[in-house]
Amino acid sequence: MTELRGPVRIVGAGLIGTSIGLALARLGVVVELVDADPDNALMAERIGAGSRLVQIEPQLVVVAVPPDHVGEVVAEQLAQTGAIVTDAASVKSKPLADAARLTGDLSRYVGSHPMAGSERNGPLAARADLFDGATWAITPHETSAPEAVELVRRLAEASGARTVELSVEDHDLAVARVSHLPHLMSALAAGTLVDAPNSHLQLSGQGVRDVTRIAAGDPKLWTQIVSANSAALAGLLEQIRGELDRVLVALGKEEAAEELTTILGQGVSGAVRVPGKHGAPHIDLVTVLVTIPDRPGQLARLFADAAASGANVEDLRIDHSPARPVGEVELAVKPGSVDQLVEVLTERGWVVHR
Numbered sequence: 209m210t211e212l213r214g215p216v217r218i219v220g221a222g223l224i225g226t227s228i229g230l231a232l233a234r235l236g237v238v239v240e241l242v243d244a245d246p247d248n249a250l251m252a253e254r255i256g257a258g259s260r261l262v263q264i265e266p267q268l269v270v271v272a273v274p275p276d277h278v279g280e281v282v283a284e285q286l287a288q289t290g291a292i293v294t295d296a297a298s299v300k301s302k303p304l305a306d307a308a309r310l311t312g313d314l315s316r317y318v319g320s321h322p323m324a325g326s327e328r329n330g331p332l333a334a335r336a337d338l339f340d341g342a343t344w345a346i347t348p349h350e351t352s353a354p355e356a357v358e359l360v361r362r363l364a365e366a367s368g369a370r371t372v373e374l375s376v377e378d379h380d381l382a383v384a385r386v387s388h389l390p391h392l393m394s395a396l397a398a399g400t401l402v403d404a405p406n407s408h409l410q411l412s413g414q415g416v417r418d419v420t421r422i423a424a425g426d427p428k429l430w431t432q433i434v435s436a437n438s439a440a441l442a443g444l445l446e447q448i449r450g451e452l453d454r455v456l457v458a459l460g461k462e463e464a465a466e467e468l469t470t471i472l473g474q475g476v477s478g479a480v481r482v483p484g485k486h487g488a489p490h491i492d493l494v495t496v497l498v499t500i501p502d503r504p505g506q507l508a509r510l511f512a513d514a515a516a517s518g519a520n521v522e523d524l525r526i527d528h529s530p531a532r533p534v535g536e537v538e539l540a541v542k543p544g545s546v547d548q549l550v551e552v553l554t555e556r557g558w559v560v561h562r
């Protein structure tokens with residue numbers, strides 16, 4: 209059996225590289241941090257993701273640099289070390305093709321892709337628990353050695369993720385649908401806000417925040433991601449163009465209300481197919497709104513009271529009220545625990561709305 213012993217060399221100590229380093233540090237795996245930007249490597253070291261200087265040859269190298277540079281760094285690391293090499297890029301075909309142009313033997317290389325991230329970048333956005341419960345795609349190519357695939361699986365599991373193995377081509381088709389198209393749609397929706405008057409923006413609620421969060425991702429990184437997956441994206445974008453035309457024709461016409469309902473209904477049917485937490489089937493959560501005073505320790509008290517009710521908080525959002533010294537905390541819980549949660553919180557003096 210192939211064990212992950214370390215050291216693990218991480219090339220690219222940004223959001224993803226530093227998060228992997230922090231996750232491995234929880235298990236005491238020795239991590240070496242390398243970055244073209246010395247400040248990022250230093251920052252990642254300071255927050256505990258590993259060391260900039262490790263004198264022992266790595267067992268595994270993880271390349272976590274932007275997609276356009278992955279192939280060249282993979283080829284470099286294969287040449288410089290005897291280690292197994294993987295990468296974390298959001299697309300898999302282009303890095304593989306780039307690496308294949310630069311090196312003949314790719315048996316020690318297996319592509320991979322943790323399906324968790326953030327709209328923020330750099331080491332300061334990293335989190336040790338970023339991959340806990342997330343899915344991590346492993347994409348062996350024709351000549352990947354089985355022990356290399358196994359070691360990359362160990363890396364993903366050590367980082368807290370569950371693995372899914374699929375081909376490079378299938379991976380790129382899948383992420384076009386579940387990641388790259390949603391990103392483009394979010395960017396297009398957010399782009400319409402640039403010229404919006406402040407009087408319109410002040411009405412922003414949770415809906416627009418949900419739709420636009422990922423639009424804040426680094427435009428340079430996302431240009432590389434979507435360009436490298438253009439073929440898979442083009443088909444989906446054509447489909448959306450057709451749907452937009454249907455909406456434009458139907459909008460505002462009484463006789464076409466049914467057509468609009470059908471289009472919106474398709475959205476509902478698609479949304480419920482998105483798996484829930486830890487890859488479990490989607491379940492509807494119930495949201496409970498709690499008003500909390502804007503004072504130190506209130507959130508901790510609220511969590512302790514929620515725990516006392518026996519409810520597991522599945523998700524959480526905080527909205528700050530601009531005009532009042534309070535915040536609104538949205539706790540999402542399973543339907544079976546909501547009554548008890550509301551009762552206990554109310555008993556303990558919280559202002560609760562369902």
Ligand SMILES: NC(=O)c1ccc[n+]([C@@H]2O[C@H](COP(=O)([O-])OP(=O)(O)OC[C@H]3O[C@@H](n4cnc5c(N)ncnc54)[C@H](O)[C@@H]3O)[C@@H](O)[C@H]2O)c1
Nearest residue numbers: 220222223224243244245272273275297298325326329330
């Ligand atoms: N952002 C996400 O949500 C997310 C999620 C999963 C995977 N990914 C993938 O992970 C990779 C890293 O993305 P990120 O969000 O961590 O970006 P990031 O900008 O936070 O980090 C990238 C780091 O790579 C360094 N770097 C760039 N070129 C380099 C080179 N040639 N050699 C060494 N270091 C180099 C940069 O200095 C930076 O520190 C990308 O391939 C991306 O597609 C991103």
Ligand SMILES: O=C(O)C(=O)C[C@]1(C(=O)O)C=C[C@@H](O)C=C1
Nearest residue numbers: 298322323324325326327387422
């Ligand atoms: O949560 C987010 O901010 C993300 O967009 C993460 C996300 C995704 O689309 O799920 C983005 C790109 C990555 O390649 C993998 C994960």
